[in-house]
Amino acid sequence: MSAPFVKEIPTLLSLIQCADSLVKNPLTKESPFSVRVAWFDDAAKTQTALLTHYPRLVKESFYTEFEDTVQAGISLLNFQPFWSIMLGVETSQSSAAAESSATMPDSSPIVIPSVAGKDSPPEKSAIR
Numbered sequence: 001m002s003a004p005f006v007k008e009i010p011t012l013l014s015l016i017q018c019a020d021s022l023v024k025n026p027l028t029k030e031s032p033f034s035v036r037v038a039w040f041d042d043a044a045k046t047q048t049a050l051l052t053h054y055p056r057l058v059k060e061s062f063y064t065e066f067e068d069t070v071q072a073g074i075s076l077l078n079f080q081p082f083w084s085i086m087l088g089v090e091t092s093q094s095s096a097a098a099e100s101s102a103t104m105p106d107s108s109p110i111v112i113p114s115v116a117g118k119d120s121p122p123e124k125s126a127i128r
Contacts, residue, residue, distance in 0.1 A: 010049050012057075018046045019066040027073040036077065040086060043070045048090035 027039055047070065050057055057063050074083050 009053050012054055015046055015050050015054070016062060018042060019050070019062065022046065023062075023065055023069045026069050027076060029076060036079075039073065040079065040083065043073070044083070044086040044090045048087065048094055052091075052094050 022039065022043055025039075027036060031039070046066070050063065070083075074080055
């Protein structure tokens, strides 16, 4: 995996924060069109990134809550045909980025930043 592609992978923390934000701010029938589009765009990008880079998280409770919130928004606004297209576009873009970076060899180590400081005790988390 090349260094440029690694830099494009969103951090787990940023994806969880985005999913949490979407869950805390669900769509309503009164949501303006621009808010709906931005919400679904963020949801598609977040879901695709989580499934692509962190597939084990599908079993976690936060992902289930995120998925339920997205499905509720889809049902509320009858958005299923558009949602399928949005996921297809995001998946294609993610695959294209992975393929283009696979052709560029790089031996750089992958560094995973720590959320907690060195001196702080480990936090209990549902994410493993």
